[in-house]
Amino acid sequence: MNTLTKMALGLMGQLKARPARGTTAQSLALAPPGRAGGVPLMQALWQRQSQREFGTQPLSEPVLGELVWAAAGVNRPSLGGRTAPSAMNSQEVDVFVALPSGLYRYDPEAHALRLEVHSDVRGITGYQDFTDEAALDLVFVADHRRMALVPASQREAYAFAAAGAMAQNVYLYCASQGLATVIRAWIDRQALGQAMDLGADQQVLLAQTVGYPKQVPAER
Numbered sequence: 001m002n003t004l005t006k007m008a009l010g011l012m013g014q015l016k017a018r019p020a021r022g023t024t025a026q027s028l029a030l031a032p033p034g035r036a037g038g039v040p041l042m043q044a045l046w047q048r049q050s051q052r053e054f055g056t057q058p059l060s061e062p063v064l065g066e067l068v069w070a071a072a073g074v075n076r077p078s079l080g081g082r083t084a085p086s087a088m089n090s091q092e093v094d095v096f097v098a099l100p101s102g103l104y105r106y107d108p109e110a111h112a113l114r115l116e117v118h119s120d121v122r123g124i125t126g127y128q129d130f131t132d133e134a135a136l137d138l139v140f141v142a143d144h145r146r147m148a149l150v151p152a153s154q155r156e157a158y159a160f161a162a163a164g165a166m167a168q169n170v171y172l173y174c175a176s177q178g179l180a181t182v183i184r185a186w187i188d189r190q191a192l193g194q195a196m197d198l199g200a201d202q203q204v205l206l207a208q209t210v211g212y213p214k215q216v217p218a219e220r
């Protein structure tokens with residue numbers, strides 16, 4: 001769906017999720033992340049960029065597992081520490097994964113995806129048309145209930161900062177794996193919050209599309 005149509009439907013309160021496609025599971029165990037592989041960090045930094053042309057192929061299971069682990073995984077199990085920082089270690093940002101088969105929430109402790117909504121919400125994660133068909137869209141959602149120790153006036157800013165750190169982890173993982181990605185704030189937050197069935201304490205922060213780069217046909 002093109003951007004203008006999305007904007008018009010959003011204004012009318014009619015921007016809705018599509019029916020889920022493919023096999024939907026209540027819970028998806030993910031392959032454990034590797035401890036090696038990818039390109040050196042300096043090379044990934046040289047290659048980091050936003051891309052907005054995506055192929056439609058799904059990510060392989062190992063890549064999906066490493067992608068969400070890069071965003072928010074547990075990297076120090078004895079402490080429950082995560083790959084991305086959070087103010088006072090509040091760990092207030094959840095990573096949702098919008099796939100054709102449904103909307104899942106990443107459970108870092110179990111390293112698994114939990115089904116939240118049995119619909120394809122990819123197209124509602126942003127006004128740009130590529131969100132509809134790229135392999136997946138991540139949505140970073142703050143849960144304000146976990147920020148009791150943070151002064152109320154700072155909660156939103158801290159949560160955005162934490163989501164930004166997660167997004168940069170995803171950028172570097174994508175650079176390392178030859179995946180395309182773009183972080184996005186241009187979102188109909190009301191439509192997305194409704195489609196995701198979020199509660200009053202949950203706030204959509206940012207979204208990030210991830211997929212294989214679109215193959216450009218070879219010139220003859």
Ligand SMILES: Cc1cc2nc3c(=O)[nH]c(=O)nc-3n(C[C@H](O)[C@H](O)[C@H](O)COP(=O)(O)O)c2cc1C
Pocket residue numbers: 048049050051052128182183184185186187
């Ligand atoms: C907070 C934030 C919000 C952004 N929102 C969008 C967006 O809604 N759509 C989009 O295509 N790009 C978005 N971007 C990506 C920027 O346009 C991109 O990072 C910038 O043009 C620099 O390009 P680069 O990432 O390739 O260096 C956003 C970036 C940030 C940091």
